[in-house]
Amino acid sequence: MQQRPRVFVAGHRGMVGSAIVRQLEHREVDIIVRTRDQLDLVDQAAVQGFFAAEGIDQVYLASAKVGGIHANNTYPAEFIYQNLMIEANVIHAAHINGVAQLLFLGSSCIYPREAPQPMSEQALLTATLEPTNEPYAIAKIAGIKLCESYNRQYGRDYRSVMPTNLYGPHDNYHPENSHVIPALLRRLHEAAVRGDQEVAIWGSGKPMREFLHVDDMAAACIHVMNLDEATYKQHTKPMLSHINVGTGEDCSIRELAETLAKVTGYSGRLTFDTSKPDGPPRKLMDVSRLTSLGWKASVSLEDGLRNAYGWFLENESTVRV
Known part of the structure; x- marks a missing residue:
């Protein structure tokens, strides 16, 4: 009897990781997870020991330190250090222990501030990054290059996906350190409850942003992970594989x-x-590469926001902050 694949979801309590777990539960796999108390991914020895003991077949590397403009500006050292350590430890330990497949989750902030819109994969490393989240972006670029380097030198099949702005269940609703959708959703909800006549929003309101529901992101991750290697390579390049x-x-x-x-x-x-920073004027992804691989998003923005708000209301007393 063939053994079911053992799939490690790093960051399973986060928004993306938990969505990936929900979708993997409907597949014939054994899902392996660890809390931060059980496995600190910043600890190289602990990560190596985990992989040596667990016989992992696939890794979804969704663990990361994330936040909005305020958090990135306030904690740049933590953002670059923790993200570099997590991805380096996990990707290297996966290689050393013979893990066949790994999917690294990056971010659209890897692209230059003034990248031509929509941003294609080819825009990577062509110009200056957005200063407000440069440390985080550099860490995510390093993750892409780690995957590419292990593929190039050791013949691994480690892949990278770069999501646009994500939202949905299990988001971070901290009033200052969260991304724009959870921050605004919480503030507008509380303002509605109090009956406030005005809500002030950071920036001019003019920047253009793209948003993807986390369930769509999880579905895309599983789709990309399970593409056969020949198909994946046909639509990517050795040093431009994300x-x-x-x-x-x-x-x-x-x-x-x-x-x-x-x-x-x-x-x-x-x-x-308008005294607050806007960030980049526009961030729209060119998704033609993913479309050619047979996947596209299915959740509309308003439907997705209603889903996110419903989850927030159900979990308001314990919401992650």
Whole structure:
């Protein structure tokens, strides 16, 4: 009887990792997870010991230190150090212990601040990064290059996907250190409950952003992981092997805030604080490579926001902050 593949999901308590676990539960695999208390991925010896003992077949590397503009500006050392250590430890230990397949999850912030829109995979390392999250972006670029280097030198099949801005169940709802959707959703919900007449939003509201529901992201990850190697290589290059994951559509921060106000029932006035940084003027992914591999997003923005808000309401007392 053939043994079921043993699949390690690193970061299973996070938004993306938990979504991947939910979808893997419907497949014929053994899901292996560890909490941070059980396995600190920053600890090289602990990671090596784990892989040596567990006989892992596949790895979804979804563990990372993440946050919005404020968090990236405030904690740059933690963002670059922790992310570099996690990916280096996991990818090297996977190689040393003969793991056949690994999927590394990066971020759209790897692309230059002024990258031509929509951003294609070819834009990587062509110009200057966005200063507000440069340390995090550099760590994620290193993760891509780690995968490419182990593939190139040792013939591994380690792949990378670059998601656009994600949202959904198990997001981080910290009022300052979270990304734009959970931060705004929580603030507008609380403003609606209090009956506030005005909510001030960081920046001008003009930047354009693309958003992908985390269930779509998980589905894309599993799709890319399970492509046969010949098909994957046919659509990538040895030193340009990452794949963008997104919807291929964007909206302004103002439009996002208006949709969130509708979803949360907030009827007050939205104002925009132009003294706060906007970040890049536009971030839209070119997803033609992923489309050619047979996958596209299926969750609309408003439907996805309603799903996220429903989860938030169900979990408000224990929501991750």
